[in-house]
Amino acid sequence: MSELIDKDLITNDFQPLERVTVKTFDTSVNAHLFRIELENEGIESFIYDEETITMDPLLSNAIGGIKVKINAKDIERTKEFLAKREEENNPPCPNCGSKRIMTNFRSFKSASGIISAIAAFLFTIFPPLFKTVNKCLDCNKEFESLDT
Numbered sequence: 001m002s003e004l005i006d007k008d009l010i011t012n013d014f015q016p017l018e019r020v021t022v023k024t025f026d027t028s029v030n031a032h033l034f035r036i037e038l039e040n041e042g043i044e045s046f047i048y049d050e051e052t053i054t055m056d057p058l059l060s061n062a063i064g065g066i067k068v069k070i071n072a073k074d075i076e077r078t079k080e081f082l083a084k085r086e087e088e089n090n091p092p093c094p095n096c097g098s099k100r101i102m103t104n105f106r107s108f109k110s111a112s113g114i115i116s117a118i119a120a121f122l123f124t125i126f127p128p129l130f131k132t133v134n135k136c137l138d139c140n141k142e143f144e145s146l147d148t
């Protein structure tokens, strides 16, 4: 599953009554789940290209996935919702409770200098040897990410 923030949302190049893409999905199930989340926030949303892709999944890459769109007038609320959602999906630091977490940090905790360089080299050859962790940006504590 890939969730790509559509360029439409970033460029702000839209007319007030236009619909803009919030996210794109590979499967219709995920698109609908996201739509329900928006609906719970009171944001009206619309699914595009669902039938085309459900009938021919290979077309997904060609036309950019199943799109969940919103009315352009809801764009600010939607951005707020996405920011909140992102924050809730990231676990807080177990040490200090901070939400400023760097995710998928590769732990070379005890390594320094040349050893760190070797570790980085080994990582490219034997990725499973190194665990991926989250790192707190406030207290520097490393902890395992929940989603692995």
Ligand SMILES: [Zn+2]
Binding pocket: 093, 094, 095, 096, 097, 098, 136, 137, 138, 139, 140, 141
């Ligand atoms: Zn912390």
